[in-house]
Amino acid sequence: MMEKMIIGRYVPGESILHKMDPRSKLIIVFLFVCVVFIANNALTYGVLAAYTFLMVGMSKIPPRFLYGGLKPVLLLVLFTFLLHIFLTKEGELVFELGWLKVYEEGIRQGIFISLRFLLLILITSLLTLTTTPIEITDGLETLLNPLKKVKFPVHELALMMSISLRFIPTLMQETDKIMKAQTARGVEYNSGPIKERIKAIVPLLIPLFISSFKRAEELAVAMEARGYKGGEGRTKYRQLTWGLPDTTMILFLGAVTFLLILLRG
Template structure:
């Protein structure tokens, strides 16, 4: 399971994306999520694909690793594609079989939405794959600093989000171990009536919750024993540095956004 889990993991490498300022990466992902909705035809989605592939190449993350990470959501992508094919009634009918009619608009929309979903997963996953949790925390805190004027606990919010991302793969690994242990005791998670499969989830959830609360308590104790008292007055060993590399990638995203807007149909 861990080999197929990419969201929340950090993969060390010597790449341009790894060396980027975490603030730039956070802004890049946020703006990419907004920008991709400008794509609505083959040309614009082609440009988004080129940009996404370029980021993957710069990150030096193995494509097979990303492909394995997409497998858990592959069924959801296919399901989204089929929904548009079956229920979108736009354009000419390109296939007809009994009551089943497949329209050109449904096929096009299904393909575009599936591609959009895939690009979003890949780019957002690159954030955690190329950025350590502590760097994400520092980047979030710096970007949200203006909100301190309204007495918002910015440091604590950034820390909670970072810890949540960090423990996603840990919880998945714990789930995998519990499932194997329960399967060795005769619990079947994959076959039988739906009612029995739902019941079999209970022996999985109970130890998972117990383990999660225990891990959270150990983390709180470790932070307290090291003198953690929140963000007020804390100093940082690593200082963030925005450089030319960050400017170039942000400029590339701006160019992409302009092209998508001009080439919209």
């Protein structure tokens, strides 16, 4: 199941969204998270949904893949929906089944809130699906740059993030390898009582910790050997380029926001 999860995963591609500057994408996601709360009736939710699906279309990511990857999250959305249906006791009673009473407002709220949830997930997934983690890091670093004035360790934070990103695949491979080695020594990770399974974590975590420490140590030595001595006096190789699509897309979201305010009930 984990293999199909797409949250936080990057899918290479050539779409406009892929080519955009990570800064503009970050800004758009941030704006969208705020804008979502403007919607309060069927029409405005419709506009938001249309915007989101337009973005999905522009990303050229196969919808089937998106659906497959978000399946586990859809359960959560459904849960939110049900929660609202059962717990909201406002508006007219729509139907009654024994102790279960469903009200009009409940259905309305359920639909709207789970839709809002779903759209947020879609837009943020689009960010990670079309932007490499390192681009996100770069984008954040530049956007947060003004904070350096208040001694916020922007460079260190960005370096930490990029190194963690670099080592995620390595650690995944390592985890898989140790898990297999311990399975071969009789540990069961996929079956057996919960108590046993929790116990089985120890022979996985300890080697993983130890090798991570070793890696960190070696990496630090390698970095030092290559002349790393902190952020000062460093130049930057990666460069972000802001283009016309970036400005256009931000303006477009601005227009959508304006429309939403107009149509708001």
